Amino acid sequence: MRKIAFVLIAVAVAAGVFHIATAPGHAAQEAEPVFVDRMIPGYRDWVLISVAREEGELNDIRAVLGNDVAIKAYREGKPFPEGAIIARIAWSYDASEENNKAFGRAQSYVAGAPKNGVQFMVKDSKKYAATGGWGYAHFNDGKSAEVALLKTCFPCHAAIKERDYVFTRYAP
Amino acid sequence: MRKIAFVLIAVAVAAGVFHIATAPGHAAQEAEPVFVDRMIPGYRDWVLISVAREEGELNDIRAVLGNDVAIKAYREGKPFPEGAIIARIAWSYDASEENNKAFGRAQSYVAGAPKNGVQFMVKDSKKYAATGGWGYAHFNDGKSAEVALLKTCFPCHAAIKERDYVFTRYAP
Numbered sequence: 152m153r154k155i156a157f158v159l160i161a162v163a164v165a166a167g168v169f170h171i172a173t174a175p176g177h178a179a180q181e182a183e184p185v186f187v188d189r190m191i192p193g194y195r196d197w198v199l200i201s202v203a204r205e206e207g208e209l210n211d212i213r214a215v216l217g218n219d220v221a222i223k224a225y226r227e228g229k230p231f232p233e234g235a236i237i238a239r240i241a242w243s244y245d246a247s248e249e250n251n252k253a254f255g256r257a258q259s260y261v262a263g264a265p266k267n268g269v270q271f272m273v274k275d276s277k278k279y280a281a282t283g284g285w286g287y288a289h290f291n292d293g294k295s296a297e298v299a300l301l302k303t304c305f306p307c308h309a310a311i312k313e314r315d316y317v318f319t320r321y322a323p
Numbered sequence: 324m325r326k327i328a329f330v331l332i333a334v335a336v337a338a339g340v341f342h343i344a345t346a347p348g349h350a351a352q353e354a355e356p357v358f359v360d361r362m363i364p365g366y367r368d369w370v371l372i373s374v375a376r377e378e379g380e381l382n383d384i385r386a387v388l389g390n391d392v393a394i395k396a397y398r399e400g401k402p403f404p405e406g407a408i409i410a411r412i413a414w415s416y417d418a419s420e421e422n423n424k425a426f427g428r429a430q431s432y433v434a435g436a437p438k439n440g441v442q443f444m445v446k447d448s449k450k451y452a453a454t455g456g457w458g459y460a461h462f463n464d465g466k467s468a469e470v471a472l473l474k475t476c477f478p479c480h481a482a483i484k485e486r487d488y489v490f491t492r493y494a495p
Contacts, residue, residue, distance in 0.1 A: 195370070195495075202374045202386050204416070207430035214374050214386065242494050244376070250490060253479045258379035262494035307425045318422060322414050322434035323367075 184281040184302065187273050187288035188295040194238040194271070198222045201322035204244065211266045213241035215319040220274075225321040235274040237317065241267040268296070272308075272317065283308065283316045356453040358473040359445050359460035366410040366443070370394045373494035376416065383438045385413035387491040392446075397493040407446040409489065413439040440468070442476075444489065455480065455488045 197216035204212050217225060221235040242262035250259035271288040273279070279286040287304035289296035308316040369388035376384050389397060393407040414434035422431035443460040445451070451458040459476035461468040480488040 260376040
């Protein structure tokens with residue numbers, strides 16, 4: 152009985168060692184990604200990184216803001232350090248009759264009601280190792296989106312690995 | 324000779340008094356408007372008020388930022404106090420191939436190079452009384468525009484007197 156137990160343990164240990172030796176990082180690769188599920192306060196006071204317009208189903212006008220850590224990295228052209236956070240807010244894309252009247256022609260579109268939620272990328276290389284070192288978040292009316300939706304963030308951002316998975320460039 | 328001079332002076336003085344008595348405020352109305360001709364530092368760090376898109380000749384995407392005094396007034400729905408400053412920055416409206424590839428369709432426009440200068444409205448009811456209590460500014464590469472251009476600001480903003488001459492609404 153003792154001998155059998157010893158053999159089983161020995162096999163298990165050997166298997167474990169073998170596993171580690173041949174597939175380093177395997178555990179991290181298969182780890183379930185972790186997401187940000189608590190609203191980040193104060194982001195509406197952050198400095199503007201840039202603005203954008205999405206047509207199609209999103210059909211919004213949007214702004215990307217950064218906390219101090221993110222803005223400093225952008226401005227200095229340095230890698231994003233731990234603690235950098237990027238926020239994306241968006242609004243409906245509304246023609247402005249008021250502005251058009253002032254300009255004398257139909258050319259003006261402004262931000263209407265908030266739309267398409269608020270999104271964040273939070274840099275924490277260890278905590279969010281499974282998604283490139285960034286934790287992704289999406290809130291609708293302050294409520295976190297389901298994990299199924301959050302899982303769709305990284306596969307797109309993976310395309311832009313050379314800029315640390317961040318699409319938005321700083322607009323001077 | 325002395326008598327003629329006295330009469331002329333008397334007529335002039337009387338005319339002056341008559342003028343003041345019948346047209347109070349006339350001097351202020353006819354005062355040459357004063358403009359802001361020195362760049363306002365630090366505005367790029369201000370809080371975002373809203374974003375917009377102008378088609379036509381301007382053809383830009385833009386952001387409107389406010390100093391702390393302006394943002395507080397916006398958020399509290401109160402009149403703009405003395406010292407409120409609103410800044411407008413703009414960039415070229417560029418299709419983003421990179422984003423379109425990620426979205427899988429052509430729908431994404433981002434801020435490109437700075438365009439159409441930087442503009443300001445500075446609240447000072449006394450100094451800028453001739454233009455509704457706001458001083459107007461426009462800078463191209465940090466250099467103030469000519470007075471002829473600055474004179475075109477207020478006639479348009481006058482259309483929106485009920486919101487203290489400010490077009491942009493706060494985007495939550």
